[in-house]
Amino acid sequence: MTRDVLTILNRPSRDAAAHLPGAPAWHFADPQSAQVSALDLGATRGDGIFETISVGDGFPQALEHHLRRFVKSAAALELPEPDLDAWRAAILATIAELDPVAESFVKTVLTRGIEGDGRPTGWAYGAVSGDFTEQRTRGIRVVMLDRGYRRDVEQSSPWLLAGAKTLSYAINRAAVREAVRRGADDVIFVSSDGVVLEGPTSTVVFRRGDTLLSPGTGLGILDGTTQANVFRYAQSLGLETAFELATPQTLLAADAVWLVSSVRLAAPVRELDGQKLAIDAVLTAGMNEYLRALRD
Ligand code: PLP
Numbered sequence: 001m002t003r004d005v006l007t008i009l010n011r012p013s014r015d016a017a018a019h020l021p022g023a024p025a026w027h028f029a030d031p032q033s034a035q036v037s038a039l040d041l042g043a044t045r046g047d048g049i050f051e052t053i054s055v056g057d058g059f060p061q062a063l064e065h066h067l068r069r070f071v072k073s074a075a076a077l078e079l080p081e082p083d084l085d086a087w088r089a090a091i092l093a094t095i096a097e098l099d100p101v102a103e104s105f106v107k108t109v110l111t112r113g114i115e116g117d118g119r120p121t122g123w124a125y126g127a128v129s130g131d132f133t134e135q136r137t138r139g140i141r142v143v144m145l146d147r148g149y150r151r152d153v154e155q156s157s158p159w160l161l162a163g164a165k166t167l168s169y170a171i172n173r174a175a176v177r178e179a180v181r182r183g184a185d186d187v188i189f190v191s192s193d194g195v196v197l198e199g200p201t202s203t204v205v206f207r208r209g210d211t212l213l214s215p216g217t218g219l220g221i222l223d224g225t226t227q228a229n230v231f232r233y234a235q236s237l238g239l240e241t242a243f244e245l246a247t248p249q250t251l252l253a254a255d256a257v258w259l260v261s262s263v264r265l266a267a268p269v270r271e272l273d274g275q276k277l278a279i280d281a282v283l284t285a286g287m288n289e290y291l292r293a294l295r296d
Contacts, residue, residue, distance in 0.1 A: 002097055002098055002099055003098075003099055003127060003128050004031050004098075004125065004126065004127040004128070005028065005031065005094045005097045005098050005125070005126045005127075006028065006029045006030065006031035006035065006094075006123060006124075006125050007026050007027070007028055007029070007090045007091075007093055007094045007097075007123060007124045007125075007126075008026060008027055008028075008029050008035060008122070008123045009025065009026050009086055009087070009090050009122035009123060009124070010023050010024065010025055010026060010027070010086075011025065011083065011086060012080070012082060012083065012086065012087070012110055012120050012121070012122025013079075013080035013081055013082055013083050013110075013120055013122075014081070014083045015080040015081055016080045016113075016118055016119045016120055017118070017119055018119075019119060025086050025089055025090070026086065026089060026090040026093060026124075028093075028097065029123075031125060035123070036111075036121060036123075037114055037121075039114045039115065040111055040113060040114055040121055041111055041112040041113060041114070041115055042109065042111025042112065042113075042121060042167055043111075046166065046167040046168035046169075046170070047077070047111060047112045047166075047167070048077075048079070048109060048110055048111030048112060048120075048121075048166065048167040049070065049073040049074055049077060049079065049109075049110050049164065049165055049166055049167065050107055050108060050109045050110070050165055050166075050167055051066045051067075051069060051070050051107070051108045051165060052105055052106075052107045052262050052263060053066045053091065053105060053106045053107075053108070053262060054103070054105055054129075054226075054262040054263050054265070054291070054294075055095055055098070055103070055104040055105055055106060055126070056102065056103060056291075056292055056293065056294055056295070057100070057101075057102055057295075058095055058096075058098075058100055059095075059294070059295045059296065060091055060092070060095060060106065060296075061225075061229075061262070061291070061294040061295075061296070062225035062226070062228070062229060062262070062294070062296075063088070063091070063296065064296075065225040065228060066108075066225055066262075067082075067084050067087065067088070069165060069222070069223060069225070070082055070087070070108060070110070070165075071084070072164070072223075073164040073165045073166065074110060076158070076161055076163070076164035077112075077161065077164060077166065079110060079112060079120060080120050082110055082122070086122075087108060087122070087124070090108075090122075090123075090124045091106050091108065091124050093124075094106050094124045094125070094126040095126060097126070098126045098127070098128070099128060101128050101129075102292070103128070103129040103263075103292065104126060104127060104128045104129050105126065105127065105129050105262065105263045106124050106125065106126040107124070107125045107126075108122070108123075108124050109121075109122065109123055109124075109125070109167070110122045111167065129263055130263075132263070132264045132265065132267070135185075135264060135267040136264070136265060136266065136267060136268075136284065136288050137281075137284075137285075138270065139267065139268040139269060139270030139271075139279050140184075140185040140186050140259065140267045140268070140269060140270065141183070141184040141185050141186075141269075141270060141271040141272075142179070142184055142185065142186045142187065142188055142199075142257075142259065142269045142271065142272050142273075143178075143179050143182050143184045143187060143188075143272075143273055144187070144188045144189075144190050144196075144248050144251075144272070144273055145175055145178060145179070145187050145188075145189055145190065146189075146190055146191075146192060147189040147190065147191060147192070147197055148192055149162060149191060149192060149220055150191055150192050150193045151191040151193055151195045151197075151219050151220070151245075152220075153191075153219075153220040154218060154219070154220040155218075160220075162220030162221070163217070163219075163220050163221060163222060163223075165222060169200075171200075172200030172201060173200070175187045175189070175200050176200055184271070186199055186200070186202070186259060186267075187199055187200050188204055188251070188259070188272075190248060191219065191220075194247055194248075195215070195219065195245050195246065195247060196215055196245075196246040196247065196248065196250065196251060197215065197219055197220070197221050198215070198221040198222060198224075199259045199261070201261055201264075202224075202226075202259035202260055202261035202264070202267070203221075203222065203224030203226060203227040203259070203260050203261065204246070204251070204257065204258075204259060205227055205230055205257070205258045205259075205260050205266075206246065206250070206251055206254040206255075206256065206257045206258070207239075207254060207255045207256045207257075207280060207283070208254055208255055209255065210238075210239050210240055211239065211240040211241065211242055212230070212231060212234040212239050212240070212241050212242075213241070213242050213243070213244045213246070214227050214231070214243055214244075215243065215244070215245060215246055216243030216244070216245075217243075219245075224260065224261070225262060226260040226261050226262055226265065226266070226291065227260055229290070229291055229294060230258075230260050230266060230287055230290075230291070233286065233287055233290040233291075236290075237286070248273070251272060252272060252273070252275055252277075254277075255278065255280065256268065256269075256277065256278060256279065256280040256283070256284075257269040257272060257277055258284065258287070260287075265287070265288050265291045265292065266284055266287040266288050266291065268280065268281075268284045
């Protein structure tokens with residue numbers, strides 16, 4: 001039984017030298033033993049990027065969208081550009097080595113490597129997913145928290161890296177702990193000037209009548225791969241889809257709200273800032289069926 005797999009890239013970017021000249025593009029390593037140097041900037045400064053890709057019955061889902069976002073995040077941090085051929089090969093090798101289960105995931109990590117060395121560190125880690133049945137069916141309780149940035153942070157302060165998927169997720173984890181202190185499970189961030197942004201690990205989607213909506217990009221938030229697929233599913237049902245700025249009030253007045261992300265997929269919000277929200281059980285089940293069955 002191989003329930004988790006670690007694959008280390010020899011040369012994560014063609015713009016930097018290989019770690020082992022002449023060695024294969026990737027090799028498996030023991031995920032339970034130390035592999036990354038204590039001097040790696042990913043560990044010491046959170047200076048790196050990642051992606052988490054859902055795997056359904058052995059097929060990576062939204063792989064090309066994830067890889068595009070990986071390259072975009074690398075550019076935002078001025079990291080050497082990921083060699084996507086090497087990353088694709090490492091991801092597929094990781095999946096092939098994992099137990100064939102219905103739901104697993106692969107996390108790709110690219111760090112700036114050891115200070116002064118110039119070679120980035122890269123690995124893909126695959127594991128069997130947890131069971132998210134409860135969150136997908138019963139729903140989650142969410143609180144809205146001020147992120148402290150204006151909606152135009154991406155344009156006004158690009159050095160804050162809003163909208164890049166960096167390893168610096170300590171703030172996102174702290175926000176979830178704050179939600180738990182407030183008796184909730186998860187968070188929706190709101191900009192300091194009052195618009196709905198995203199969750200710490202998810203995209204906000206909401207329904208108004210026959211239209212499925214999401215805040216869209218350009219707000220210092222991630223371009224969600226799951227949101228894109230949820231919109232495709234909605235369109236296949238004949239629903240309208242649109243990007244629209246929302247305020248907390250818009251969400252409280254919506255017909256249904258979800259947090260959508262890789263791995264957990266579509267989690268309906270059953271309570272928002274203490275107010276009960278209706279769950280659209282049929283649409284939610286349809287979304288999750290669709291997302292689970294994706295084969296690319
Ligand atoms: N927003 C943030 C901050 C995230 O970390 C994530 C995923 O981890 C998402 C949105 C959702 O992205 P995706 O649907 O591609 O997993």
